[in-house]
Amino acid sequence: MEGSQREGDADGNIRTSIVVAAAKNLLSKLFRLKHYVMQIVPPRRDRAAARSGDKAGSPREDIMRKRLFATIAFTALTAMTAVSGLLSGAAQAADPIKVGAIVSATGPASFLGDPEKKVLELYADRINKAGGVDGRQVQLTVYDDGGAADKAASFTKRLIESDGVDVIVGGTTTAATMAAVPLVERAGVPFISLAGAVVIVEPVKKWVFKTPHTDRMAAEKVMEDMKKRGLTKLALLSEDSGFGKSGREQTVAVAKERGIELVADETYGAKDTDVTAQLTKIKNNAAAQAVLVFGLGQGPAVVTKNYRQLGISLPIYQSHGVASKEFIRLAGGAAEGVRLPAAGLVVAAQLPDSDPQKKVVTEFTKVYEDSFNTEVSTFAGHAYDGLMIALDAVKRAGGTDKAKLRDAIEQTKGYVGTGGTVTMSAKDHMGLTLDAFHMVEVKQGDWALVK
Amino acid sequence: MNALLHGRLTGLLALGAVIAILPAFLPNNFYLDIAILAGFNAVVCVGLNLLIGYAGQISLGHAGFFGIGAYASGVLVGTYGWPPVLALLAGAAFVGLMAFLVAKPILRLKGHYLAMATLGIGIIVSIVLRTESGLTGGPDGMMVEPFRIFGVELYGEKVWYWVVGVLLLGVVWLSLNLIDSPMGRALRAVHGSEVAAEVVGVDTARFKVLVFVLSAVFASVAGSLFAHYAGLITPAKADFFKSIELVTMVVFGGMASTFGAVVGAVVLTLLPQALTVFQDYQQIVLGGILMATMVFMPKGLLPTLAALIPARRRA
Numbered sequence: 001m002e003g004s005q006r007e008g009d010a011d012g013n014i015r016t017s018i019v020v021a022a023a024k025n026l027l028s029k030l031f032r033l034k035h036y037v038m039q040i041v042p043p044r045r046d047r048a049a050a051r052s053g054d055k056a057g058s059p060r061e062d063i064m065r066k067r068l069f070a071t072i073a074f075t076a077l078t079a080m081t082a083v084s085g086l087l088s089g090a091a092q093a094a095d096p097i098k099v100g101a102i103v104s105a106t107g108p109a110s111f112l113g114d115p116e117k118k119v120l121e122l123y124a125d126r127i128n129k130a131g132g133v134d135g136r137q138v139q140l141t142v143y144d145d146g147g148a149a150d151k152a153a154s155f156t157k158r159l160i161e162s163d164g165v166d167v168i169v170g171g172t173t174t175a176a177t178m179a180a181v182p183l184v185e186r187a188g189v190p191f192i193s194l195a196g197a198v199v200i201v202e203p204v205k206k207w208v209f210k211t212p213h214t215d216r217m218a219a220e221k222v223m224e225d226m227k228k229r230g231l232t233k234l235a236l237l238s239e240d241s242g243f244g245k246s247g248r249e250q251t252v253a254v255a256k257e258r259g260i261e262l263v264a265d266e267t268y269g270a271k272d273t274d275v276t277a278q279l280t281k282i283k284n285n286a287a288a289q290a291v292l293v294f295g296l297g298q299g300p301a302v303v304t305k306n307y308r309q310l311g312i313s314l315p316i317y318q319s320h321g322v323a324s325k326e327f328i329r330l331a332g333g334a335a336e337g338v339r340l341p342a343a344g345l346v347v348a349a350q351l352p353d354s355d356p357q358k359k360v361v362t363e364f365t366k367v368y369e370d371s372f373n374t375e376v377s378t379f380a381g382h383a384y385d386g387l388m389i390a391l392d393a394v395k396r397a398g399g400t401d402k403a404k405l406r407d408a409i410e411q412t413k414g415y416v417g418t419g420g421t422v423t424m425s426a427k428d429h430m431g432l433t434l435d436a437f438h439m440v441e442v443k444q445g446d447w448a449l450v451k
Numbered sequence: 452m453n454a455l456l457h458g459r460l461t462g463l464l465a466l467g468a469v470i471a472i473l474p475a476f477l478p479n480n481f482y483l484d485i486a487i488l489a490g491f492n493a494v495v496c497v498g499l500n501l502l503i504g505y506a507g508q509i510s511l512g513h514a515g516f517f518g519i520g521a522y523a524s525g526v527l528v529g530t531y532g533w534p535p536v537l538a539l540l541a542g543a544a545f546v547g548l549m550a551f552l553v554a555k556p557i558l559r560l561k562g563h564y565l566a567m568a569t570l571g572i573g574i575i576v577s578i579v580l581r582t583e584s585g586l587t588g589g590p591d592g593m594m595v596e597p598f599r600i601f602g603v604e605l606y607g608e609k610v611w612y613w614v615v616g617v618l619l620l621g622v623v624w625l626s627l628n629l630i631d632s633p634m635g636r637a638l639r640a641v642h643g644s645e646v647a648a649e650v651v652g653v654d655t656a657r658f659k660v661l662v663f664v665l666s667a668v669f670a671s672v673a674g675s676l677f678a679h680y681a682g683l684i685t686p687a688k689a690d691f692f693k694s695i696e697l698v699t700m701v702v703f704g705g706m707a708s709t710f711g712a713v714v715g716a717v718v719l720t721l722l723p724q725a726l727t728v729f730q731d732y733q734q735i736v737l738g739g740i741l742m743a744t745m746v747f748m749p750k751g752l753l754p755t756l757a758a759l760i761p762a763r764r765r766a
Contacts, residue, residue: 149591150685154484161608162481175591179683182594240584242591269581270590 096139097132097394099124099387100165102155102180103194104172107147108270109297111326113172115368115376116194116383117142120169122371123387133391134398141165145176147297149242152176153183160187166400167393169386171195172379173296175242181208190393190406192386194379196296196321197246201429209409209429211385211419212378213343213437215247215294218319219254221341222292225439225450226260231315235264235288237278237303239295243321244270247294263287270299276306283312290314296321301330308334315339320437324377328445335442339450342440345381345418350449357436360416381418389415389422462710463624470616474609483608485724490615491677493716496700497622497709498669503698504707505630506662507642508558509566512573513697516546516667518689519576520674522587525595525684530586535598539675543668550667551660558659565663573694580686592685595678611680618676619713622669626709629665638662642707703744705751714753 101120104113124140132138141163145152152171159165160183167190171177174197181200184191184207191208193200198214226234234255238248244267255262264285266278282288291314293303300322307316316338318327323342328335344351348361364384368376392415393408394400412431415422420436439450477483495517502508523542527533533541553572557564580587587593598605605614629635640648641655648655678684687693696719704715722740726733748755 148685148687150681150683150687153681153683157484158481161479161484178594179592182682240582240589245584245589245591 095400096137097391097400098139098141098163098165098167099390100159100163100168100170101140101142101383102145102152102159102168102170102172102176103142103383104147104176105142105144107145108299109147109173111324111330111377112194112297112321112379113144113147115324115372115380116170116172117144118372119368119380119383120387122367123384126367127391133394136394138391145172147173147176149173149175149179153179156180156183160184160189165189166402167192167390167405169194169383169390173241173243174200174246177208177210178242181205184208188402188406190390190402190409192390192409194382194386195243196319197243198250199242199246204427204429207406209389209424211382211389211417211422211430213320213341213419213432214250214430215243215319216250216254217432217434217437218294218341219247219251219292220258220434221437221439222317222319222339223254223258223260225317225339226290227258229290229315231289232259233261233263233287233289235266235282235285235291235314236262237264237266237268237275237282237291237293239270239299240267241270241295241299243319244295247319247321251292251294261287268295268299268303270295270297272299273302274306275303276310279303279306279310279312283310288314290317292317292319294319294321298330301327301335304331304338305334320378323440324379325375326377328442336444337442339439339441341437342447343378343381343419344436344438345376345378346447347438347440347449348376350447356416356421357418361418364418378418385415385417385419385422388417463620463627466623466710466713467620470620474612480608483612485720487608487611487615487680489717489720490612490619491673491680492697492700492720493619493713494615494622494673495670495697496704496712496716497619497626498666499697500701500704500706500709500712501626501629501638501662502666503701504712505635505638505642506659507645508659508663509563509698510569510663510666511566511691511694511698512569512571512576513667513670514689514691514693515569515573515576516550516670517674517677517693518580518684518686519546519549520671521595521678521684521688522580522593522674523671524675524678525593526586528596528679529593535596535675535679536600539672542675543671546671547664547668550664554660554663558663559656565659569694570691573689573691577686577690580689587686590686592683592687595682595684597682598676598679605679614676615680618673623709623713630709634658634661639707699741703741703752705753705755708751708753711751711753715751718752 103116104110105117120140120142124138127133128137141159143155143158145155156168159168168184169192171180171193172195174195177193177195177200180191185205188207193208193210194212195210196212196215198216200208200210226232236248236251238244252262264282266281268275268278282291293300293316295303300318304316318338318340320340320342323340323346344355344357345361345365348365351358351361364381365376368380389409389412393405393412396411397404397408410424410426410429412422412424420432422431424431440447441450473486474483477486495513499510499513502510520542523545524535524538527538527541528535553568554565557568581590605611637648637653637658640651640653641658645655700715700719701712703719704713705711722737723733726736744752
């Protein structure tokens, strides 16, 4: 199904979905009514028990009440199904769709995770106000892993075991994602990661998907740009985080393929506050023609500052792990002239009108900036894409059966999101191509599209 | 009260009973997971309590020993394909040897030199784990294979709960026996007054070294098993703050009380989980609870509560 077709379908479905929504609204009210009635007027046996001080209710009474409501619910359901006649997920109409999320809203990756959290909450709210998905409300549970992989693992366990979520969005960082992967694979819960490294989806894991472009694509994009500028000798400075390590491996591999020579291969720590030692080595390396920094969050901002302090004049590239205004702010004036590959979202206004993403990203940017009064970042977009792909799959799967939901996510075709046009397959659990990745440069504190 | 606290068997039976019936009250695996974590912490704390409560020495590096045990299992099993039991024993032996080499010269000195030395060890271990990323996976940690013994793979909270339960009972039994042995009496004498103990012929240094090595080995074994259970270990499990947390558990629960150490470990593992309802104020509330406990119950939770019982009876 192509993007335009899908929109057509959605229009066609509106009439039926209005009827369905009304019926479901009624049903959910019925359930709520049941709840209130039971609170205000406890059944006789309960009242007697309360008086005598015995708190245990009668199980038989309970069962009878349950049966009564089950009958009512069943009748309503049958009526509703007859009205809609289309919706297989109707039986679950009253249950919310449980979406779990793990993001790094605090810690060194907070400028990635914080917008992700905000966007998930914002859109879950908006969708619920608009009537939910197929009449079902979205129930979002967000945990903050603080950038620690072990916390991400324990929160994943909590989401699966205690919260019983239908789908998990998140893992801001590659490390958090990889910590969650064995757990979701064992439990069989669809998982859409918001992290960058290619190791997340290669080799393909049955239950694991991701929304951002990979580190491999970032390396390819950077080297493509280097070639255009006639540069062939690259100095690499990578972070010791999961993303940085994977990025380093990919850079080494891509450099070989593209005939770029790696003349330096340094690393820095994600929480380092000074990287001048490594940069001095690179500065003194006469062969280097350009520098690529592979990291995410606050680390690369420190590197960029040190880079300018040392007065290194070589062109500097960053990865898509810093595609946020927060990076420009943290690095101060030092970010001027830094080039990096990023999704179209950050340069929404500069995209040509013919770009399929133009409409989506402009709209998303407006909603985000109106709601939070700060500039949009690609990470906010990753979270938006993750949530939308998941909910779109719920619609197509006709419910939240985990296996069907997984299949539906894998069959995502032509979804136009903030990261690009997503078409997944059994072999590709990301579904993005290089086209939607744009080389941008920091100019006067803003992103500028490199042509 | 004395019968309850010092009756070795009574306490052990009570602990066994609690461990046995607890799963019936835990609604799902997530709660079981917290119980398991509390169990691991309790094992380390029981060992640490021997050192703090009986030998009167503070270790600020026990998380380091825990970490070495965890990474020994992770690396030896995962990278070199050792059988898990062998890796666990190798880790424990290495930690024991290291503790011995460190403690031997230092414990001849009086005062808190051991605290300084262990502080150093803990920090060095954590730095090595962070930076030797080729071996340890760096700050993001490494995956650990499941525990296999006699061809059976231990997996899942339900299995591990019993493993940890039995381990905890074993460790508690061992330390209770130790405390009531001549060695335990010697240790208490050392804690009371080192000079007096020496005068009556106690080889104070030897006992202190022994108990330090023993508590380090407990931590290492707990670390190894934890690594297999969690499936993922990070250097955060071995850093300085984790060591402080362990010492806090012992002091909070009640020094020189084996069951106090267990209670302290359990309460301080549960509190942060229970306090997530306070969200941003979680740390403040936790700090407040700790301060209040230390101000109003300077002996620690369990001894203070135990002292309350006969007082009421008399009244």
